[in-house]
Amino acid sequence: GMAMAEKLQNARYGDDIVNHYTYVIAGDGCLMEGISHEAISTAGHLGLNKLIVFWDDNEITIDGKLGIAASDNQLKRFKASGWDAQAIDGHDPEEIAKAIKKAQKSDKPSLIACKTKIGKGAPTLEGSHKTHGAPLGDEEIATMREKLGWKAAPFEVPEKVLKAWRKAGGRGAAVREAWQERFNDLDHNIQETFVRTNDGGLPDGWEATAEAYKKQLCEDAPKKATRQSSQMALNALCAVIPEMLGGSADLTGSNLTKADSQTSVTPDDFSGNYMHYGIREFGMAAFMNGIALHGGFVPYGGTFLVFADYMRAAMRLSALMEQRVIYVLTHDSIGLGEDGPTHQPVETVASLRAMPNTNVFRPADAVETLECWTLALQSEKTPSVLALSRQGVPAVRTEYSEENKCAKxxxxxxxxxxxxxxxxxxxxxxxxxxxxxxxxxxxxxxxxxxxxxxxxxxxxxxxxxxxxxxxxxxxxxxxxxxxxxxxxxxxxxxxxxxxxxxxxxxxxxxxxxxxxxxxxxxxxxxxxxxx
The missing domain is CATH 3.40.50.920 (Rossmann fold)
Structure with missing residues (x-):
């Protein structure tokens, strides 16, 4: 998600303003999780060449040696999804630096497999799964310090090491100042937009657009499914809030998440503002978290409400990290009809309401749907769920009020x-x-x-x-x-x-x-x- 956001911003502001890498440190367990496939596949498809993953290839998990549960060829796996992949000695600084330079020049996302030993230097526990989540113990640490020739006291950073780190920290100053000069040369409006969107602010005047549309809805009193009302609201909102980044897990025509003003993001063109996440619900939710954390966009994504179960761990992190991620979850009840009990989310709304710091909205008509969208956009530190219907509903709010009644x-x-x-x-x-x-x-x-x-x-x-x-x-x-x-x-x-x-x-x-x-x-x- 962070690498996606970099590409999206780069397409809007150019290399002089946005041109950074996203680095990931992953372990054997990370690459066993199912979501790793969704991420690997998506990154390869989109050509996220500024995404560099360091795989801590130590062949250890909590239960013991990796071989008791997995034997994948990870380099071939990544290459098959369109990645550049290389293997190095993870304890050799020169090899690491060389690998990073190679990865930075690639036109593909990169995997750097770093062969390591867990607990390296521990006299009796090096390479053991016992070092995964437990302290080494005083005797093991004392012997390890002696073996490594490490004489500094605990929590004491030797002057030589401190100077090296400070030198590394200071070398970015000139680069940062050069970037600031380029930024200062931008048109003032572009500067303001860049700062505002990275800070999570919304453009001036968007509320007036929403209010004018609300008046129109009260007059028209449309009988629509709330998923249709949501799309109508998006048509009004996305036109004046272009940083809204829409998407769906292969259900755009059902979730109705694409506004008329939006264009699709493709591997060759990141100037659009609508993501086709594919049948990757968990990935979509996690990617939106990354986009929100990076800044610059307000991500929202759609799927059927029952598939919230696929996304729950990422939705929980949206709440835990206080990120404005908006989940457009349609076909919200038995009202979806013939698809039957596998798709009818009878328990899902209740389960989502149990999640802390998550606003679960279930609007009754077009006016309430617009009001709920407005509240979701204003909730900078709270994710939102919009539970929306497949079937049509009559207008229940036909008298205009400036008050957002759903706000209470x-x-x-x-x-x-x-x-x-x-x-x-x-x-x-x-x-x-x-x-x-x-x-x-x-x-x-x-x-x-x-x-x-x-x-x-x-x-x-x-x-x-x-x-x-x-x-x-x-x-x-x-x-x-x-x-x-x-x-x-x-x-x-x-x-x-x-x-x-x-x-x-x-x-x-x-x-x-x-x-x-x-x-x-x-x-x-x-x-x-x-x-």
Missing amino acids: GAYVLRAADGPRKATIIATGTEVEIALAARDQLQAEGVPTAVVSMPCWELFEQQSDAYKHDTLGDGVRVAVEAGLQMGWDRYIGASGAFIGMTGFGASAPAEDLYKHFGITAEAVVEAVKVRV
């Missing part, structure tokens, strides 16, 4: 006519069901409010008073086409949940909602038996 996580979408006796809480496609149930309950003399709750995490950040006023004191019924896990905090012990209790099935969406009892009638009945 939940809000009263329809107030009760009369003293509130019940509150129906819903997300996404089920807001339509909640509204239909409310109308029936009102007609039967049960004043009922509907709360749209697109983001639990943001709702939890609100004051207790706001949360109480929003949810009310009466009967609470939640409706969502997923599992109940987590909903009890909002519905309480006397409330009800209308949703899934197990895996889905293969059938048209409308039939599935009836089959699993996720209907307005079920919501009405749940309220009436509790009022």
Whole structure:
């Protein structure tokens, strides 16, 4: 991902401004992980020639010798994916320097296999897996120091070594000053864009574009799947925020992640702003982390929501590292229909809500979708998930308000006519069901409010008073086409949940909602038996 970002910025600013290498130190275990194939394949395909990987080829893993679990020819493996690969003595500084110079001249990404011994110099533990995660011990260290002729006290850096490091650290000063002079010669607007995008700021005026589009949506009241609403939002946003770097794991036509203004990045042209990540969901998420860490772009990528399970480790790192990475995850419930239970993510939203520092958005219509996109872009230290529908939904927000109502996580979408006796809480496609149930309950003399709750995490950040006023004191019924896990905090012990209790099935969406009892009638009945 970092090497991708370098190539992308180089295409925008030229060699004089962006022309750096990305170095990786990887071990035997790293190259056994499945994601290594996704990274190797992608880097070779894109020709990321400024990516240089040092493989610590010590043939040791935690369990013992590498041979108990793997016998791959890594050099041939990398070469087969379009890499330059060379093998050296990893303990020879001159060989290392020579290999780096060769790699820097290559037009391909490079692997440098560094044959090493783990625990080198340890008198009895050199080459042993026991040195992998355990201290050597006082006696082993004392003997090792004597063998190496190392007389400096622990944590004491000898003057000769210190001077060498300081000299190495200082030699970049002239290069840095020369770069600054070239940067200062750039057009002022280009300088500002470079600094702003690397700092993660967004361009002036983008919020006005979003607000104007929001007004239009309130007037047009489109009936669209929220994945379509997302693409419409992207058309508006990407045109004014060109550093938004889109992509999909081979599902562009389904996720609808490519805006009209975007062009594809290819091995020969990195001036575009849309990545074709291939069927590499885990890789896509990890690459986006690297892009976000590098700076210069706001990465977002799409796949089906159920495939979040393939990406989870990288999504967790997005959250842990506080990176603005946006996951566009479509086909978010049994509403995807005939693809059936393998693709219906009944438990996925609940599992993502369990992840710290991750905003999970499930918008109800086009206006909420735009508001959620706006919040995702503004969340510089929090990744976002947009859980979006395959099936169409009616507009539920048709009156324009400058306030971003989704920013509070939940809000009263329809107030009760009369003293509130019940509150129906819903997300996404089920807001339509909640509204239909409310109308029936009102007609039967049960004043009922509907709360749209697109983001639990943001709702939890609100004051207790706001949360109480929003949810009310009466009967609470939640409706969502997923599992109940987590909903009890909002519905309480006397409330009800209308949703899934197990895996889905293969059938048209409308039939599935009836089959699993996720209907307005079920919501009405749940309220009436509790009022």
